[in-house]
Amino acid sequence: MHFNLKESIEILERTPKALEHYLSGLSEAWLLGNEGEGTWNVTEVVEHLIQAEKHNWIPRMEMILQEGEGKPFPPFDRFSHLQQVHKQTIKQQLFEFNSIRAENIDTLQKLIDSEVYLEKTGSHPEFGTVKLRELLSAWVVHDLTHTAQIVRVMAERYRTDVGPWMEYLGILKKK
Amino acid sequence: MHFNLKESIEILERTPKALEHYLSGLSEAWLLGNEGEGTWNVTEVVEHLIQAEKHNWIPRMEMILQEGEGKPFPPFDRFSHLQQVHKQTIKQQLFEFNSIRAENIDTLQKLIDSEVYLEKTGSHPEFGTVKLRELLSAWVVHDLTHTAQIVRVMAERYRTDVGPWMEYLGILKKK
Numbered sequence: 001m002h003f004n005l006k007e008s009i010e011i012l013e014r015t016p017k018a019l020e021h022y023l024s025g026l027s028e029a030w031l032l033g034n035e036g037e038g039t040w041n042v043t044e045v046v047e048h049l050i051q052a053e054k055h056n057w058i059p060r061m062e063m064i065l066q067e068g069e070g071k072p073f074p075p076f077d078r079f080s081h082l083q084q085v086h087k088q089t090i091k092q093q094l095f096e097f098n099s100i101r102a103e104n105i106d107t108l109q110k111l112i113d114s115e116v117y118l119e120k121t122g123s124h125p126e127f128g129t130v131k132l133r134e135l136l137s138a139w140v141v142h143d144l145t146h147t148a149q150i151v152r153v154m155a156e157r158y159r160t161d162v163g164p165w166m167e168y169l170g171i172l173k174k175k
Numbered sequence: 176m177h178f179n180l181k182e183s184i185e186i187l188e189r190t191p192k193a194l195e196h197y198l199s200g201l202s203e204a205w206l207l208g209n210e211g212e213g214t215w216n217v218t219e220v221v222e223h224l225i226q227a228e229k230h231n232w233i234p235r236m237e238m239i240l241q242e243g244e245g246k247p248f249p250p251f252d253r254f255s256h257l258q259q260v261h262k263q264t265i266k267q268q269l270f271e272f273n274s275i276r277a278e279n280i281d282t283l284q285k286l287i288d289s290e291v292y293l294e295k296t297g298s299h300p301e302f303g304t305v306k307l308r309e310l311l312s313a314w315v316v317h318d319l320t321h322t323a324q325i326v327r328v329m330a331e332r333y334r335t336d337v338g339p340w341m342e343y344l345g346i347l348k349k350k
């Protein structure tokens with residue numbers, strides 16, 4: 001086990017900033033391509049990250065602290081962002097992700113002022129008993145998995161363009 | 176085929192900046208962990224990116240333009256960074272990657288002032304005939320594949336910490 005609150009916050013505070021520097025000003029071709037039917041493009045991934053900030057991590061953390069295992073978390077709809085009617089520009093999305101993440105880190109730091117809280121448990125609708133430290137670890141790795149997805153979706157666009165270099169470019173290997 | 180010089184440069188100029196915002200100031204625990212025996216940690220990946228800027232992309236582009244298929248590219252040692260004696264801090268590495276990338280984009284823009292050049296060919300020591308547009312596409316996807324590797328290596332650290340969330344975190348799926 002490696003979880004450490006300070007080190008986790010290092011990742012949580014960097015993800016939206018790094019994505020802002022990576023994605024702002026990119027041509028639509030990079031932002032709107034996907035990996036085929038039913039897969040997400042880059043803007044959809046960022047929208048999903050925003051939805052998770054609003055409805056997943058902090059509300060669940062608060063439920064663990066307030067309710068313990070007494071009441072299961074409401075399910076988080078991982079596809080809710082696909083129903084959005086008002087589409088934002090990538091710049092607006094990244095601004096929103098940065099703002100809400102900063103607020104959420106602030107809430108996290110206020111609520112978890114002692115390591116003792118990390119062992120508190122809640123009830124996940126599918127997994128059953130989960131610990132706060134697992135929820136927070138998943139929040140960090142969720143950032144990393146979707147950052148990897150963003151670059152993988154962009155790489156897909158040049159799949160045939162790289163010609164024989166395909167062999168050395170692991171990101172293009174079919175799963 | 177989707178290759179476009181302007182759009183490729185968008186990625187090439189953003190990678191070192193995004194990595195700077197992502198990795199600067201991170202705890203050593205994130206920078207020095209790897210995925211097991213014989214795999215690279217984050218600082219080794221950044222060092223490999225620097226080596227490729229020095230010895231791979233631009234020298235090969237120049238060989239295509241100057242020699243065509245007359246002379247094969249010298250092989251690029253993909254493990255040369257592991258022999259480095261003077262280790263730099265991550266901050267120094269990222270500064271070097273940003274500087275050399277900026278120079279290389281400048282060289283690229285000076286040398287490729289017409290789409291015509293993209294069809295020029297060279298001789299790869301393993302692949303045989305390759306086109307300049309394939310080399311440039313591979314340069315872009317090389318950035319993306321190593322960015323994905325960096326976040327995957329960091330995610331590895333929390334493999335067991337996420338508990339049952341493992342199921343939803345694709346980055347932790349064993350290849």
